[in-house]
Amino acid sequence: MKSKISYPIKAPLIFLFVFNVLVAKINAQDQLFLIGHLEVVLIKVIEIKKNEVAFKYWPIEENPEIRIEPKSSIHKIIFESGSIFIFNDVLLPKQVLQYEQRRTAIKIKPLAILNSAISLSVEHLIRPRLSFEGSICYLGLGDYESRNLYFNSIISVKGGFIKAGVKLIDTPKKSKKVNRYMHVLKGAYFKPELVYLNHTNIYSDGFGFQSTAVEVNYSGAGLFLNFGRQWVFNDNFLIDIYLGPGLGYKNVNKIPSIMTTNIKVDLDVFDSGGFGFIELSETPGVAIPCFQSGFKIGFLIGKKSNK
Numbered sequence: 001m002k003s004k005i006s007y008p009i010k011a012p013l014i015f016l017f018v019f020n021v022l023v024a025k026i027n028a029q030d031q032l033f034l035i036g037h038l039e040v041v042l043i044k045v046i047e048i049k050k051n052e053v054a055f056k057y058w059p060i061e062e063n064p065e066i067r068i069e070p071k072s073s074i075h076k077i078i079f080e081s082g083s084i085f086i087f088n089d090v091l092l093p094k095q096v097l098q099y100e101q102r103r104t105a106i107k108i109k110p111l112a113i114l115n116s117a118i119s120l121s122v123e124h125l126i127r128p129r130l131s132f133e134g135s136i137c138y139l140g141l142g143d144y145e146s147r148n149l150y151f152n153s154i155i156s157v158k159g160g161f162i163k164a165g166v167k168l169i170d171t172p173k174k175s176k177k178v179n180r181y182m183h184v185l186k187g188a189y190f191k192p193e194l195v196y197l198n199h200t201n202i203y204s205d206g207f208g209f210q211s212t213a214v215e216v217n218y219s220g221a222g223l224f225l226n227f228g229r230q231w232v233f234n235d236n237f238l239i240d241i242y243l244g245p246g247l248g249y250k251n252v253n254k255i256p257s258i259m260t261t262n263i264k265v266d267l268d269v270f271d272s273g274g275f276g277f278i279e280l281s282e283t284p285g286v287a288i289p290c291f292q293s294g295f296k297i298g299f300l301i302g303k304k305s306n307k
Helices: 011-026 110-115
Strands: 030-034 041-048 053-059 067-070 074-079 082-088 106-107 118-126 131-139 154-171 186-203 215-231 237-255 288-301
Touching: 030 110, 074 215, 106 237, 110 118, 110 288, 118 154, 154 215, 186 237, 215 288
Parallel strands: none
Antiparallel strands: 030 041, 030 074, 041 053, 053 067, 074 082, 106 118, 106 288, 118 131, 131 154, 154 186, 186 215, 215 237, 237 288
């Protein structure tokens, strides 16, 4: 009597078969490559017409609406079967491709000169949707005068402040048409930012007599949550506007001088001038609600990236 030979089930082969089925299920979509756009768009092609392509975003269960994209804006489509259909052999001239864009910008605040100041910022893209920006401002380019409610006139300012923050850039949402070419530094953004300041204001006695002027030093820091938008034009010029609430404090100290040593000064009646950031109340040395805002213009510099 012949013995019955049993063959063990090869579990690795069964696992590999199941894995391939799952992968095929996951990859059962087409890939759309747009001209001037590096991101791959997952779609399901419905119909290829004479001058346009009809499709649905993947997964189609969540995106039942049929979208239309002109063939003139499509580089290629890789179908789920692996076949490739090239609509335009050349993506775009190098100067408009995202990986050929300049990723560093130098900015200034044109209105800072009104406060006898000059402000310079540098922004550099770390990776798509994320950049770092640092700013430095020098106070004291020329004469400055600002009279507060207590008739103490600021006649001179010396010092400055620095700022640093990480900018999270919002890419455009998908609309009825697929995203077009957008500059990597363009768009709405959210930027947490740290600020440190140190400056000295010279105040007159209220009647313009500098002989009894009082020098007051302000030093402090703050954390702000900036919301803004940046526009980039032709990979050369940009405009940036923002507004940010936050918390900050300013320490206030009178600087002794020969003429004002014996003069009793109430430091609460001196406002800081709003340099660095604006306090919503005058409470020296205490973290209080503050805000800042800005308008910048700038130019993009450096070699175009080829990454």
